[in-house]
Amino acid sequence: MSERTLEFRDALREAMSQEMRANKRVFLLGEEVAEYDGAYKVSRGMLEEFGPQRIIDTPISESGFAGMAIGAAMMGLRPIVEFMSWSFSLVAADPILNNAPKMLYMSGGQFGCPIVFRGNDGAGGQLGSTHSWCVEGMYSNVPGLKMAIPAFADDAKGLLTTAIRDDDPVFFLESERLLALKGHVPEGEHLVPFGQALVRRSGDDVTIVSFGRPVHFCLEAAEALEAEGISCEVIDGRTIRPLDLDTIVRSVKKTNACVVVDQSWSFGSPGSEIAAQIHQACFDDLDNHVMRVHSADVPTPYAWNLEQEYLPNARRIAEAVRSALYVA
Amino acid sequence: MSSLSDPAHATTGGRRPLADRTSATPDELLDWLRQMLLIREFEVRTMQAYQDKKIGGFCHIYIGQEAVAVGCTAAVQHADPIVTAYRDHGHALARGMDPKYCMAEMFGKIGGCAKGKGGSMHMFDKPNNLYGGHGIVGAQTPLGTGLAFATKYIDEVIEGGKSRHVALCFLGDGAVNQGAFYEAKNLAGLFHIPVIFIVENNGYSMGTAIHRGTTMSHRLISKGEAFGIDGYEIEGMDVIDVQREMKAVADKCRETSRPAMVDMKTYRFKGHSMSDPRKYRTREEEEVWEAGDPITRLRDALIEEGLIDDAAFKALNREVKLQVRSSIEWADASPEPDITELFTDVYVEKFGPYLGTSMPQIVTDQENDR
Ligand SMILES: Cc1ncc(C[n+]2csc(CCOP(=O)(O)OP(=O)(O)O)c2C)c(N)n1
Ligand SMILES: [Mg+2]
Numbered sequence: 238m239s240e241r242t243l244e245f246r247d248a249l250r251e252a253m254s255q256e257m258r259a260n261k262r263v264f265l266l267g268e269e270v271a272e273y274d275g276a277y278k279v280s281r282g283m284l285e286e287f288g289p290q291r292i293i294d295t296p297i298s299e300s301g302f303a304g305m306a307i308g309a310a311m312m313g314l315r316p317i318v319e320f321m322s323w324s325f326s327l328v329a330a331d332p333i334l335n336n337a338p339k340m341l342y343m344s345g346g347q348f349g350c351p352i353v354f355r356g357n358d359g360a361g362g363q364l365g366s367t368h369s370w371c372v373e374g375m376y377s378n379v380p381g382l383k384m385a386i387p388a389f390a391d392d393a394k395g396l397l398t399t400a401i402r403d404d405d406p407v408f409f410l411e412s413e414r415l416l417a418l419k420g421h422v423p424e425g426e427h428l429v430p431f432g433q434a435l436v437r438r439s440g441d442d443v444t445i446v447s448f449g450r451p452v453h454f455c456l457e458a459a460e461a462l463e464a465e466g467i468s469c470e471v472i473d474g475r476t477i478r479p480l481d482l483d484t485i486v487r488s489v490k491k492t493n494a495c496v497v498v499d500q501s502w503s504f505g506s507p508g509s510e511i512a513a514q515i516h517q518a519c520f521d522d523l524d525n526h527v528m529r530v531h532s533a534d535v536p537t538p539y540a541w542n543l544e545q546e547y548l549p550n551a552r553r554i555a556e557a558v559r560s561a562l563y564v565a
Numbered sequence: 566m567s568s569l570s571d572p573a574h575a576t577t578g579g580r581r582p583l584a585d586r587t588s589a590t591p592d593e594l595l596d597w598l599r600q601m602l603l604i605r606e607f608e609v610r611t612m613q614a615y616q617d618k619k620i621g622g623f624c625h626i627y628i629g630q631e632a633v634a635v636g637c638t639a640a641v642q643h644a645d646p647i648v649t650a651y652r653d654h655g656h657a658l659a660r661g662m663d664p665k666y667c668m669a670e671m672f673g674k675i676g677g678c679a680k681g682k683g684g685s686m687h688m689f690d691k692p693n694n695l696y697g698g699h700g701i702v703g704a705q706t707p708l709g710t711g712l713a714f715a716t717k718y719i720d721e722v723i724e725g726g727k728s729r730h731v732a733l734c735f736l737g738d739g740a741v742n743q744g745a746f747y748e749a750k751n752l753a754g755l756f757h758i759p760v761i762f763i764v765e766n767n768g769y770s771m772g773t774a775i776h777r778g779t780t781m782s783h784r785l786i787s788k789g790e791a792f793g794i795d796g797y798e799i800e801g802m803d804v805i806d807v808q809r810e811m812k813a814v815a816d817k818c819r820e821t822s823r824p825a826m827v828d829m830k831t832y833r834f835k836g837h838s839m840s841d842p843r844k845y846r847t848r849e850e851e852e853v854w855e856a857g858d859p860i861t862r863l864r865d866a867l868i869e870e871g872l873i874d875d876a877a878f879k880a881l882n883r884e885v886k887l888q889v890r891s892s893i894e895w896a897d898a899s900p901e902p903d904i905t906e907l908f909t910d911v912y913v914e915k916f917g918p919y920l921g922t923s924m925p926q927i928v929t930d931q932e933n934d935r
Contacts, residue, residue, distance in 0.1 A: 295752070336699075
């Protein structure tokens, strides 16, 4: 079998196109998704294949079109809503947080919302504070939604396919910085189940848990630490809700040390939640408390050097690992 | 142009013969009367139950506005989806929800339409195509647009035919000032979505008289014109007028697959919610509107036409009272939701602490009837 490689963005498109071919209830809407081919070219060519009734350019009205898509999902359609950036989803907070994840509950099981919200999440390249939101920090707080955050092209396809078929609202977080990343992507149907973390690199001394773009920073740090004789196990969580705690716990019981790396701010974040859960599950196995590496607790800066330092970069991860292992 | 302080439209009744005013059959007319009586009686008992602390939270009474929900619902087909705000008991009953599920919902019982998880402001009825009761002012307007979008998508893309549904999206006059409504109108106008925004203009949002919060309140439909949305002003106190004029609006939207906006002039006879002493309006104003009571109006028209006599009206009233009384008994007898219900309906499938979904009785009962 040939090792076909695709860019992350093309893997996303392949998932959407394959699902749209298979199911007429699936459609894509968002700003610039049709005639412009997508602000980041994720939906390139989809208008030609599926036509304007299913690839829908919306005006710049996140609250309106997110709410509209939720209404459509209540009637059994399966919309994919592209936010040009998750940063812009903040003006749609009411429909995406107050309607989509609560409809099933408030209607006593009558109306679910099989909908995917997807788009760029996290710092891009020097976009400043308004455009660099890591919404996992705020949105993962809400029960009723699922949250997937792929780090590699094959997972981009596999997780998005699963998201589209899922009957619950899925918040799908992509990183603009990863869209051009190439990797092997299976050609046919490819599903990655939610709630299954993946060990990206195995090691014995410390467990590093992350998801999304920072997984790459973790792998970079692990590589550097290898030269110092520190063996890191890097876990790619892949979904935040549901969270695969079992895989993490299994690893921590082996390494007895853990660093959680999360690109959102530290206060009330997935990172703090995961650290708490590890402490609870592995209290007797840990040789040190769980260390956390987050984006700095400040608005995202513009200047290149400041932004690099702000992110949970490889250097900061390596420092946290040494500290976790009491290495001076 | 009439305004709320102008009593003219509160008393303009049809003096023309019924045959000129409606094509409804006598049975239909009697059914509208029954529905309005049911809503009235239901709301009276709801207020009592609230005082008795059987109902918690916020609770908004529909008395005075009955002709709107009944007339609008009668103007469309059962398959046409409906969505509304938190003043939703009337819409649920007019859509055909058995009052026992509605009452049990407010009592926080498992027999409630949403198993007691929604409450007064959040009534849902899938078999009757009621997509909620929504508590956030204006939030239902993009949703209603989405319901109509979905009917059109299903009719055209999935079934390959012509769009043949409309959605009714009710909102209050205060909701007109929510940003989401403007986005919804632009989308509906742009995409030719057959949604009808029905502004139940009762003149007040809580204690704010419409002119104190809303520009162009003398011509609300101007707020649709900017989006290419046809506007209609309808007197909402006479169910015959409401049904006839709404039927014309709905037929046109269905035919052309276009949105519409209706300024439906009405009045809530009670306070905003159960805790409102109504200091912001005068007793005189209330009396003018009460003189145009939609139930009295239809009753008198039917008596004049010889379709009903006093005895028959009393019998109908008695029937409705019994129905509401037995709904209360049913709701009282319905158990509280089992504590496990806390963790159902969060996600469709079972995982972690979540128990998956189970359908409420309102759905299973109606499926069994079929
Ligand atoms: C976004 C939002 N803001 C405020 C409220 C509180 N609130 C509930 S009802 C209401 C008044 C709305 O009046 P209107 O739309 O005219 O509807 P009516 O009560 O007259 O039916 C307000 C301010 C709310 N529920 N949602
Ligand atoms: Mg009002």
